[in-house]
Amino acid sequence: MKRDQARRAYWSQNLRYLAGLLLVWFAVSFGAGILLVEELDQLRVFGFKLGFWFAQQGAIYAFVVLILVYVVLMNRLDRRYSRDEEDPA
Amino acid sequence: MSAQGWTFLIVGLSFSLYIAIAIGSRASSTGEFYVAGGRVPPVVNGMATAADWMSAASFISMAGAISFMGRDGSVYLMGWTGGYVLLALLLAPYLRKFGKYTVPDFIGDRYYSQLARLVAVVCAVFVSFTYVAGQMRGVGIVFSRFLGVGVEAGVGVGMAIVFFYAVLGGMKGITYTQVAQYCVLIFAYLVPAIFISLMMTGNPVPQLGFGGSLLDGSGHLLDRLDGLSEQLGFAAYTSGGKSTIDVLFITAALMVGTAGLPHVIVRFYTVPKVSAARSSAGWALLFIALLYTTAPAVAAFARTNLLSTISGAEYAKVPGWFKNWEATGLIRFEDKNGDGLIQYVGPNASVANELTIDRDIMVLANPEIAELPGWVIGLVAAGGLAAALSTAAGLLLVISTSIAHDLVRRGLRADMTERGELNVARLSAAVAVLVAGYFGIRPPGFVAEVVAFAFGLAAASFFPAIILGIFTKRMNKQGAISGMIVGLCFTAAYIVYFKFINPALNTPAHWWFGVSPEGIGTVGMLLNFAVASLVAAFTPAPPADVQEMVENIREPG
Numbered sequence: 001m002k003r004d005q006a007r008r009a010y011w012s013q014n015l016r017y018l019a020g021l022l023l024v025w026f027a028v029s030f031g032a033g034i035l036l037v038e039e040l041d042q043l044r045v046f047g048f049k050l051g052f053w054f055a056q057q058g059a060i061y062a063f064v065v066l067i068l069v070y071v072v073l074m075n076r077l078d079r080r081y082s083r084d085e086e087d088p089a
Numbered sequence: 090m091s092a093q094g095w096t097f098l099i100v101g102l103s104f105s106l107y108i109a110i111a112i113g114s115r116a117s118s119t120g121e122f123y124v125a126g127g128r129v130p131p132v133v134n135g136m137a138t139a140a141d142w143m144s145a146a147s148f149i150s151m152a153g154a155i156s157f158m159g160r161d162g163s164v165y166l167m168g169w170t171g172g173y174v175l176l177a178l179l180l181a182p183y184l185r186k187f188g189k190y191t192v193p194d195f196i197g198d199r200y201y202s203q204l205a206r207l208v209a210v211v212c213a214v215f216v217s218f219t220y221v222a223g224q225m226r227g228v229g230i231v232f233s234r235f236l237g238v239g240v241e242a243g244v245g246v247g248m249a250i251v252f253f254y255a256v257l258g259g260m261k262g263i264t265y266t267q268v269a270q271y272c273v274l275i276f277a278y279l280v281p282a283i284f285i286s287l288m289m290t291g292n293p294v295p296q297l298g299f300g301g302s303l304l305d306g307s308g309h310l311l312d313r314l315d316g317l318s319e320q321l322g323f324a325a326y327t328s329g330g331k332s333t334i335d336v337l338f339i340t341a342a343l344m345v346g347t348a349g350l351p352h353v354i355v356r357f358y359t360v361p362k363v364s365a366a367r368s369s370a371g372w373a374l375l376f377i378a379l380l381y382t383t384a385p386a387v388a389a390f391a392r393t394n395l396l397s398t399i400s401g402a403e404y405a406k407v408p409g410w411f412k413n414w415e416a417t418g419l420i421r422f423e424d425k426n427g428d429g430l431i432q433y434v435g436p437n438a439s440v441a442n443e444l445t446i447d448r449d450i451m452v453l454a455n456p457e458i459a460e461l462p463g464w465v466i467g468l469v470a471a472g473g474l475a476a477a478l479s480t481a482a483g484l485l486l487v488i489s490t491s492i493a494h495d496l497v498r499r500g501l502r503a504d505m506t507e508r509g510e511l512n513v514a515r516l517s518a519a520v521a522v523l524v525a526g527y528f529g530i531r532p533p534g535f536v537a538e539v540v541a542f543a544f545g546l547a548a549a550s551f552f553p554a555i556i557l558g559i560f561t562k563r564m565n566k567q568g569a570i571s572g573m574i575v576g577l578c579f580t581a582a583y584i585v586y587f588k589f590i591n592p593a594l595n596t597p598a599h600w601w602f603g604v605s606p607e608g609i610g611t612v613g614m615l616l617n618f619a620v621a622s623l624v625a626a627f628t629p630a631p632p633a634d635v636q637e638m639v640e641n642i643r644e645p646g
Contacts, residue, residue: 011643018178025174029167029344034336037160041327047300047309052327055163056155056385057296060170060378067177067371074182075364078645 010081017073021066028054028062092457095467096235103273103471104250107266107478111254114261119511122259123190123490129264129359135372137264138356140271140479142169142347142373143380144220145227148274148476153451156388156395159318159326163385164336164607168343170374170381175348175552177370181357183559185366186642190358191487192351192551193495199558200566201635208573210495212550213351217484217491218524219543220352224481225529228474234417234453235470241530247478248526255482255489256518260359263482270475275379277472281456281465282383285390288459299386303393314389317396322438326392332597338608345614346544349552352483355490363645391451394458399444400433407431410457419447481525489518542584545606549576549613557621562639564621567628572621580613 032040033055040051048057090098116122129137147169155162187195193213197206225244232243254262279295286298290310300311307313315325324330331339347353356373357366399407404422414420422431425441433444453473456465493514498505505513550573557564557572584606587595597603604612630636 007640007644010645014643021174021178025171029171029340030337033163033167034333034340037329046297047302047311049311049327052160052311053300055160056166057299057382059163059167060382063170063174064371064375064378066174067367067374070178071364071367071371074367074645078364081645 006081010077013077014074017070017077021070024062025066029059033059090463092463092466093235093237095463096470097467099464099467099471100236100474103269103475106269107250108253110265110269111258111262114258114265116257116259116261116511119494119507119514121261122511122514123486123494124355124358125259125261125264127188127359128361131360131365131369132372133264133268134356134360134365134369136271136376137267137359138353138369138373139376140267140274140475141356141483142353142377142480143274143476144480145224145473145477147380147384148278149227149230149449149452149473152384152387152391153448155385156392156451157448158330159324160329161331161336162388164331164339164343166381166385168340169347170377171340172344172347173370173374173377175344176353176357177367177374179559180348180354180555181366181370182363182645183642184354184555185357185360186363186644187638188358190355191490191495192354192555193491194499195558196551196554196569197495197499199635199638200554200569201632202566202570205554205566205570205573206495206499208570208577209551209554210491212546212573212577213491213495214488216350216543216547217352217487218521218528221481221484221488221521221525222528224477224484225525227477228481229529230449231453231470231473231477235466244526244529247474247481247529248522251478251482251485252519252522255485255522256515259514259518260355260486263479263486264359266482267479270479271376274472274475274479275376277468277475278380278383280468281459281461282387282390284461284465285394285455285459286386289390289393295383295386295390299389310389310393314393314396317393317400318435321396321400321434323435324437326389332603334603335597335600335605335608338604338611340608342548342608342610342614343544345548345552346610347547349547349550349555350543351491351547351551352480352487354551355487356483387452387455391455391458395446395451396433398458399431402431404429404431408458410454413457414450414454419450421445485518485521485525488521489514492517542581545580545584545610545613546577548610549580549617553614553617553621557618559639559642561625562636563625563630565625565628565631568621568623568625571624572617575620576613576617579616580610583609583613 037051037055041049043050045053120126151165184195193206193209196209225247228247229240229244232238233240254266282295283293286295287293289303290298290301291304292298292301302309303313311327315327318326360366360369411420422444425443431444432440432442434440434442456469493510497513498510554569554573587606
C-alpha cells in the first residue's frame with residue numbers, strides 16, 4: 001500500500017516537472033523565436049535583434065539548461081522516492 | 090605542403106584512428122552488438138550520440154542553407170536541437186527502463202502485437218535507408234573535391250571503413266569510433282569559424298562575434314549584412330520570408346522527428362541505468378549545441394564575405410577558390426549583359442542575376458575564401474567525412490538490428506541461437522553497407538527530396554505511439570496501430586503528392602493551411618494522436634500484464 005502511494009506521488013511529481021519544463025521549452029522556441037519574433041526584434045541586445053537571437057542562439061542555450069535542470073530535479077526525486085519506499089512507517 | 094597533401098595526411102590519420110579503435114572493440118555477443126552491452130558511460134554516450142546525430146547535412150549543408158535563408162534557417166537550428174528536450178524528458182529514461190534493444194521491440198511488446206512490430210520495423214528500415222544514402226553521397230563529394238579521386242572510389246573507401254567497424258564491432262565498435270569522430274568533426278568545424286570570427290570582428294568566440302562589430306568600421310555585422318542584402322535586392326538577412334504558421338509547423342516536425350528517429354533513440358539503450366539515460370541526453374545536446382550555435386555565425390560571416398567580395402567584382406580578377414569550385418559545377422557564372430562583372434543580385438533587383446551558388450560550398454570553401462592555411466582545408470575535409478561516416482554507421486546498425494532482431498528473431502524464427510542471431514546481424518549489416526554504397530554512387534534523383542520524408546514519417550509514426558505507450562495505460566493495440574497507419578499514410582501521401590506527383594503545385598497557395606510538405610509531419614502526428622485516442626476509447630483496455638509493464642517503466646531504478 002505504502003509502495004503504491006510512493007509510486008503515485010513520484011509519478012505525479014514527475015508530471016508536474018515535465019509540464020513546467022515543457023512550458024519553458026515552448027516559450028523560448030515557439031514563443032520567443034517564432035510567434036513573438038517581430039515584437040522582440042524591436043529590442044537590441046549585444047548587437048542582436050532579440051527575436052533573431054532567440055531563433056538562432058538563445059533557444060538552443062535554453063534547451064541545454066532545461067535538460068540540466070531536469071536531470072538535477074529527477075535525481076533528487078529518485079533519491080526521495082527510494083527513501084520513501086524503504087521507510088517502514 | 091599543399092592543401093591536398095594536408096588533406097591526404099589528415100584524412101589518412103583519422104581513418105587509421107577509426108580502424109585502430111574498431112580492432113580494439115569487437116563485439117562478442119548480441120548484447121554488445123546491439124547496445125554495446127549497456128555499459129557505455131553517459132558522457133561517452135553523449136558524445137557518440139552527437140556524432141551519430143550530426144550528419145553530412147549538419148556539417149556540410151546546414152550553415153550554407155542558413156546563409157541563404159537568413160532568419161528562416163532557424164527552423165533547422167531549433168528543430169534539430171529542441172527535439173533533444175523531448176527525447177530527454179519524454180522518451181529516453183522510460184525506454185532505457187524498458188531495457189530491450191530497439192524501438193520496434195518496445196512497440197511490439199507494449200502493444201502486444203506482431204503487426205505493430207512489423208509496422209515499426211518497416212518504418213525504421215525505410216527512414217534509415219533514406220538517410221544513409223545521403224551520407225554516402227556526402228562521402229563521395231568530399232573525396233572528389235578535396236582528394237581528386239572519383240566519387241565511386243571515394244564511396245568505396247567509405248564503405249570499406251564503415252564495413253570494418255560496423256560489421257565487426259556492432260554498437261560497441263561504433264560507439265567508440267563515434268567518440269573519435271565527434272572530436273575530429275567539432276575541431277574541424279570550430280577552427281575555421283574561430284579564425285574567420287577573429288578576422289572579421291576581432292572576437293575569437295564566433296557566437297559573440299556574430300553580434301559584434303566589423304573590424305573595418307562599417308558597424309554591426311548583422312546590420313551590415315542586412316544593408317548589403319537589401320542593396321543587392323535580397324530580403325534583409327534578419328527578417329523571415331516564410332509564413333509564421335509554416336515556420337511553426339516545420340520546426341515542430343523537425344523536433345518531433347528528431348525525437349522519433351530510431352538511430353538516435355537506440356543510443357539511449359546503451360547506458361547502464363535510467364539516470365544515465367537522462368544525463369546522457371543532456372551531454373549529447375551540449376555537444377550538439379557547440380556546433381549548432383556556431384553554424385549560424387559561420388552562415389552570417391560567409392554571407393557577408395560573399396556579398397562584399399563577389400558581387401560586382403570583375404570576373405577576370407576573381408580569387409582562385411572561385412575558379413576551383415566553378416570547375417566542380419557548384420558555382421556557375423553566366424555573363425548575361427556581357428560587361429565582365431559578376432552581377433550577384435536578389436529577386437528585388439533591377440538587373441538579372443548572373444551567379445548560381447550551391448549552398449554546400451559555404452562550409453567547404455569557407456577556409457579558402459578566408460585564405461586560411463592548407464591544414465585547415467584538410468581538417469574540414471576530415472570533419473565532413475567524420476560526420477558522414479559516423480551517421481552512416483549508426484543508421485546501418487539500426488537496419489541490421491531491425492532485420493536480425495525484430496524481423497528474424499522476434500518475428501520468424503524464435504528458436505534461433507544467439508550465435509545465429511549475431512551472424513544474421515553481421516550479414517544484414519554487410520548487405521546494408523553494399524546497398525547504401527550503391528545509392529551513394531548512383532543516387533536516386535529523390536535523395537534531397539526524401540529528407541522531409543524521414544522526419545515527417547518518424548514524427549507521424551513512432552513519436553505518438555511511444556508517448557502514448559508510456560503516458561497512458563489505457564492505450565491499446567487497436568488505437569496505436571490505427572494511429573500509426575493513419576499518421577503515416579496521411580504524411581506520406583501529402584509529401585508524395587507535392588514532391589513527386591504534382592511538384593508544380595508545391596507553393597503556399599496550394600498547401601493545406603499554408604503548411605509545406607516539410608512541416609506536414611506535425612499534422613500527421615496530431616492526426617495520429619487523435620485517431621489513436623478515439624479508437625482506444627471504443628476498444629478493450631490492454632491486458633493486465635501490459636498495464637503492469639507500463640507501471641514498471643515509469644518507476645526509476
